[in-house]
Amino acid sequence: MSSSTDNSAASVSNKKRPVIAIHGGAGAITRAAMSVEKEQLYLAELERIVSSGQAILAAGGSALDAVTEAVRLLEECPLFNAGKGAVFTHQGTHELDACIMDGRTLDAGAICGVSHIRNPILTARKVLENSPHVLFTGAGAEDFARANGQEMVEPEYFFTQERYDQLQRAIAADTGVMLDHDGASLKASGDPIDPERKFGTVGAVAIDESGNLAAATSTGGMTNKQAGRVGDSPIIGAGCYASNNTVAISSTGTGEVFMRTVAAYDVAALMEYAGLTLAEATHKVVQEKLLPLGGSGGMIAVDKFGNVELPFNSEGMYRGFARVGEAPVVSIYRS
Numbered sequence: 001m002s003s004s005t006d007n008s009a010a011s012v013s014n015k016k017r018p019v020i021a022i023h024g025g026a027g028a029i030t031r032a033a034m035s036v037e038k039e040q041l042y043l044a045e046l047e048r049i050v051s052s053g054q055a056i057l058a059a060g061g062s063a064l065d066a067v068t069e070a071v072r073l074l075e076e077c078p079l080f081n082a083g084k085g086a087v088f089t090h091q092g093t094h095e096l097d098a099c100i101m102d103g104r105t106l107d108a109g110a111i112c113g114v115s116h117i118r119n120p121i122l123t124a125r126k127v128l129e130n131s132p133h134v135l136f137t138g139a140g141a142e143d144f145a146r147a148n149g150q151e152m153v154e155p156e157y158f159f160t161q162e163r164y165d166q167l168q169r170a171i172a173a174d175t176g177v178m179l180d181h182d183g184a185s186l187k188a189s190g191d192p193i194d195p196e197r198k199f200g201t202v203g204a205v206a207i208d209e210s211g212n213l214a215a216a217t218s219t220g221g222m223t224n225k226q227a228g229r230v231g232d233s234p235i236i237g238a239g240c241y242a243s244n245n246t247v248a249i250s251s252t253g254t255g256e257v258f259m260r261t262v263a264a265y266d267v268a269a270l271m272e273y274a275g276l277t278l279a280e281a282t283h284k285v286v287q288e289k290l291l292p293l294g295g296s297g298g299m300i301a302v303d304k305f306g307n308v309e310l311p312f313n314s315e316g317m318y319r320g321f322a323r324v325g326e327a328p329v330v331s332i333y334r335s
C-alpha cells in the first residue's frame with residue numbers, strides 16, 4: 001500500500017554504511033543433530049543469499065530492493081520454510097504468507113493463505129507498490145497476483161519429501177503445530193532442526209546508503225497448522241516492521257505469541273518512546289516478553305544507525321549479516 005507519509009526526514013543525511021541481515025528460521029537447532037555436510041550446505045546458502053543482498057546495497061540499490069531479492073532467494077531455496085520447501089498444513093496443503101515494509105514511507109504490502117504464487121514476497125511487493133490495500137488473503141491475493149503478472153504454480157510445486165515426512169511425524173506424534181526448525185525428531189529425517197520444535201520462516205532487514213530501512217518476511221507457517229491459520233509473518237508489527245525513525249525487524253518463531261505481543265513493533269516502540277538501544281529493546285522483547293508466554297524463536301534487526309542484532313531464545317537460528325565492504329558473517333547455533 002502506498003501512502004504520502006514520508007519518514008525520510010527522520011534519517012540523518014550523512015551516508016551510513018549499508019548493511020543487510022537475513023534469517024532462515026529459528027528452533028532447536030543443535031550441532032549434535034546436524035551432519036557436517038548439512039551444516040556446510042546451510043552456511044553456504046546463507047552466505048550466498050546475504051552476499052546477493054550486500055551486492056545490491058554496494059551498487060547503491062535500495063534497502064527495499066535488497067530485502068526483496070534476499071527473501072526471493074530464500075523462497076527459492078528448499079532448505080527453508082518459505083516458497084519451495086514450505087511446510088504442510090494438517091490437511092496436507094501449503095498456505096504461504098509474506099510481508100514487506102518500507103521504513104521511509106511506512107508503505108507495506110502483505111499476502112496470506114496462498115498456494116499458487118511461486119514467490120509470495122514479490123506479490124507482497126506488488127501490493128505495496130500497486131494497491132491502496134495492505135493485506136490480501138487467499139483467492140483474492142492470488143487474483144491480485146495474476147493481475148500483476150506474478151508467476152503462478154500448481155501447489156505441487158511446493159512439495160518436498162522432507163516436509164511431507166515432517167507432517168506425518170507431527171500427526172503420528174500428535175504434537176500439535178510445530179516450528180519448522182527444532183531438533184529431536186530430526187534424527188529420523190536427517191533434518192538439522194527438530195520438526196517438532198522448529199521455525200523456518202525466512203526474512204531480511206536492511207539499511208541502504210541513504211539511511212532508508214526495509215524489512216521482509218515470508219513463510220509456509222508452522223507444520224501441522226490448521227488450514228486457514230495465519231501466523232505473525234504477514235502481520236505488520238508482529239512478523240515484520242520497518243520505520244526510518246527506529247528499526248527494521250523480521251521475526252521467526254511461534255507466530256501466535258509474536259502476534260499477541262506485537263513483537264516487532266514493540267522493539268520499535270521501546271526504542272522510540274523509552275529510549276532503549278537496539279540491543280536493549282530486542283533483548284527485552286525476545287528474552288523477557290516472548291519467553292514467559294511460550295514464544296520461542298528470534299528476530300533480525302537493523303536500526304537507523306546501522307546497528308545489527310540477531311537475538312533468539314531457541315537453541316539456534318539460521319542467520320547472517322553483511323556490511324558493504326566487509327565479509328559476510330553467517331551462523332546457526334549459539335556462539
Ligand code: ASP
Nearest residue numbers: 199200201221231253255
Ligand atoms: N512465525 C511463523 C508462523 O508462526 C513460523 C516460523 O517462524 O517458522 O507462521
